[in-house]
Amino acid sequence: MNLKNRHFLTLKDYSKEEIRYLLDLAHQLKADKKAGKIGQHLLGKNVCLIFEKTSTRTRCSFEVAALDEGGHATFLSNSQMGKKESIEDTAKVLGRMYDGIEFRGFKQETVEALAKYSGVPVWNGLTDVDHPTQTLADFLTIEEHLDKPLEDIKFVFTGDIRNNVCYGLMYGAVKMGMHFVCLGPKSLHIDPEVLAYCKEEAKKSGGTIEVTDNVDEAVKDADVIYTDIWVSMGEDESLYKPRVEMLSPYKVTQEMMNKTGKDSTLFMHCLPSFHDFETTVAKTKHDEGIDIREVEDEVFRSKNSVVFDEAENRMHTIKAVMVATLGKDA
Ligand SMILES: NCCC[C@H](N)C(=O)O
Ligand SMILES: NC(=O)OP(=O)(O)O
Secondary structure, eight states: OOOTTOOBSOGGGSOHHHHHHHHHHHHHHHHHHHTTOOOOTTTTOEEEEEESSOOSHHHHHHHHHHHHTTOEEEEESSOOBTTTBOHHHHHHHHHHHOSEEEEESSOHHHHHHHHHHHSSOEEEOOOSSOOHHHHHHHHHHHHHHOSSOGGGOEEEEESOTTSHHHHHHHHHHHHHTOEEEEEOOTTSOOOHHHHHHHHHHHHHHTOEEEEESOHHHHHTTOSEEEEOOSSOTTSOGGGHHHHHHHHGGGSBOHHHHHTTSOSOOEEEEOSOOOSSSOSHHHHHHHHTTOOOOSBOHHHHTSTTBOHHHHHHHHHHHHHHHHHHHHOSOO
């Protein structure tokens, strides 16, 4: 498998075999790191990390992964890109200095333009409509915890089913032949193009895609129940109230977890999460009478919750993406 010089903008661009290769490489790199083996795949490589939005996991994963493999990372959160300098010019400048570029920001079009003009591999660290490195980490985590192949997994995403994390997971799931359920209110419409694409891919892979507002039917026999916050970065604060009204029936509760009929169902979340009132955002909203918790604290902290494994696996999977597209001998 040769993924050298490929961009990583969306899993739509990757085949089942290529995703399998990245997951296998991530398992291997993780095992090597745990065994104390130092990697050199990115020796002499410089990578630039552009962030228009805040981050804990993604930024730290790219930095640690690059350094672990002998590379060097620059964190760039205050460039002139799109303001005083075009995306095209910025891409051309960075491409002269760096061997790879990560982008987190508002628009998928920006990461695509960076890929078009920079001449080096570009990796998507989250946009408005996708979060492909999150999907890889989540699939790695499922493989570590459940003793069955991805194509036998029933995966339920509950809540804001038209956000970047859900779309990214859908793209990966249909490639791998998984059984994916979008659980949310009828009033939240998944982009018809996204849905049509996923249905077509599911047909090819033997997977399924279902959209429903029926909690009991959706979660029955689920191997994974996954959720994300109800208002994403860049969305208007005023959306909290209507979203809470719309999405509260789809909050992950212990009662919902019990309805799967399985003791082994994993609770998953990309993080950050409002599972309690320990953040200023959750606390302020709570004081205004708005409960923005998308998951019960009890579930978040339960033995079925693998949220911190997912967080760690961001680093191992992002390392695999960089090593595969940029590194030596992977
Ligand atoms: N850290 C991942 C955050 C995902 C969320 N949907 C957002 O875009 O804010
Ligand atoms: N899951 C995720 O993307 O986390 P950060 O926003 O902290 O990078």
